[in-house]
């Protein structure tokens with residue numbers, strides 16, 4: 001019987017949340033901290049000391065011996081540096097457990113060891129982590145003990161952002177300010193804050209750890225670099241939403257329990273399209289917390305897998321030929337008096353505020369399609385976007401039938417007078433209830449789809465932080481809101497001006513709307529006609545960060561300086577080159593030390609068999625043919641190895657981050673594909689007993 005527990009009891013038990021703060025802090029300190037969390041005042045040194053002390057006592061009761069500032073440098077992972085709570089021994093030889101406000105608020109990791117894109121030279125090492133009091137601290141328990149984890153932002157000595165969180169918080173300020181102006185136009189004087197809400201659906205693969213360890217490609221690069229498809233792939237669609245296998249179910253249960261304790265509201269789980277692929281979705285939260293929670297989710301998923309003898313693969317494309325993994329970023333904006341700006345209501349044509357917000361988002365997405373595309377670019381995602389399993393690399397918006405109709409009424413007739421209603425879904429079975437239908441069907445192929453009361457940005461890669469996508473969304477929509485409010489606040493007849501503005505926005509930016517099949521070739525042609533960018537890979541996407549348009553946008557809202565943008569683009573080029581370099585070297589290693597020797601051994605056996613068969617006077621043509629086929633492919637492998645090896649040497653000598661990334665993409669990656677082809681053919685020719693590592697079927701069907 002598996003362990004039973006009550007979710008309500010354990011939920012958030014390891015989080016220094018509002019309830020704990022209320023219990024443990026003096027009233028006035030609690031009040032001041034809340035005001036600080038809402039961005040309304042700074043926390044005094046005295047109050048910080050009180051908060052730190054309460055946090056320490058609470059954490060020690062939970063068994064913590066150490067604390068760490070937890071931050072998200074531009075490596076894709078999180079980083080931490082642990083300090084114990086102990087003070088210097090007193091004269092009686094005893095130590096006290098101490099934690100000051102200063103230690104809570106500020107940390108000093110060495111900034112030069114993290115990617116900075118030229119912002120920090122190795123001799124200028126100073127960097128700071130600053131407590132982000134809007135994301136709750138928590139205690140993490142693992143085999144090594146318990147640790148108090150403090151979410152922080154990470155900046156250089158000169159104040160430049162070196163992490164994901166700093167720009168995210170800045171972008172949340174920007175959208176808060178401009179969205180408040182917008183709701184004021186509609187007479188909402190109560191709201192004091194508008195926050196973007198985010199729910200990130202996380203896809204992942206689970207494989208057996210023993211088998212994983214036998215694949216150097218999975219270990220070093222997170223994806224298979226060789227491998228032929230087994231006779232059965234995902235064509236039967238029998239895995240999607242299928243019954244969850246016991247070993248996986250036990251794993252998921254453990255993941256959920258850990259996450260619940262950490263206050264992450266893991267809600268849904270199901271099998272995904274590909275064999276061994278699954279999804280976990282939390283209940284949405286404030287953008288910043290959702291981002292931290294998603295990082296935490298990825299960490300917990302990996303850690304718990306280890307305990308179950310499994311490995312959680314977060315790579316966007318662990319296996320060629322079956323679906324890869326992504327992360328759907330559901331995004332909306334809510335006022336602190338409870339209005340979701342993306343809730344159209346039952347009759348959207350009458351919801352003028354919603355229509356203005358929609359028009360602004362259309363403008364934002366059309367104007368900055370390149371930035372949105374860039375925000376989802378990473379090395380692994382290049383295998384997915386545009387590959388008939390994920391959204392195309394072209395940014396467009398799906399509105400659905402009802403909204404599209406309202407938009408068209410406004411464009412064509414100047415007024416919208418009705419909203420299509422859907423009524424009931426008749427099941428035709430007396431004992432089943434008739435279900436109320438959604439106003440709009442779903443469209444699985446759209447990269448940016450309206451889904452009821454939120455937009456779902458579906459391009460983000462499974463291994464990536466969701467921060468960059470939300471930084472872009474928050475900032476581009478803030479810009480639209482600002483431009484519109486600048487005009488409308490001056491209008492003499494506000495109602496009229498708003499109406500005209502909505503019509504203008506819909507008419508001007510309607511080209512970004514596409515409700516059809518995004519996987520089709522016709523769409524690629526149509527998008528080109530509409531002048532929408534089709535940015536096919538990461539290396540081409542990165543330049544969007546440093547266009548004049550992007551610099552103006554991000555500087556205007558204080559989200560990034562030009563220098564920060566340049567550093568980020570440098571980091572991305574470098575990340576690309578490094579990843580491909582590791583993959584190429586891993587392929588060379590596997591080919592030389594594993595594949596070629598295995599094939600040689602097997603061909604010796606075939607050759608011996610040919611000789612033996614001939615000796616007894618029988619027909620050995622089958623053996624000879626097989627040997628000839630193997631030899632042909634083996635030769636191709638040898639040639640491809642030499643070419644790839646040469647390409648890797650040349651790549652190392654290319655100067656300039658962008659130029660080097662281009663070389664890796666055009667020359668090294670091509671050479672990798674050339675090596676994979678004959679190697680995968682050999683996998684189909686060689687006795688599986690001889691094959692030096694587990695094959696696809698062992699990995700994805702036998703978990």
Ligand code: ADP
Pocket residue numbers: 197198199200201268281282283284330331332333340451453454456
């Ligand atoms: P699906 O996309 O499969 O329909 P759900 O409706 O469960 O899945 O939603 C997916 C994610 O969207 C969940 O994390 C959910 O909490 C989140 N979500 C729901 N409503 C909103 C909203 N208004 N703003 C942001 N995220 C939301």
Ligand code: MG
Pocket residue numbers: 201328456
């Ligand atoms: Mg979804």
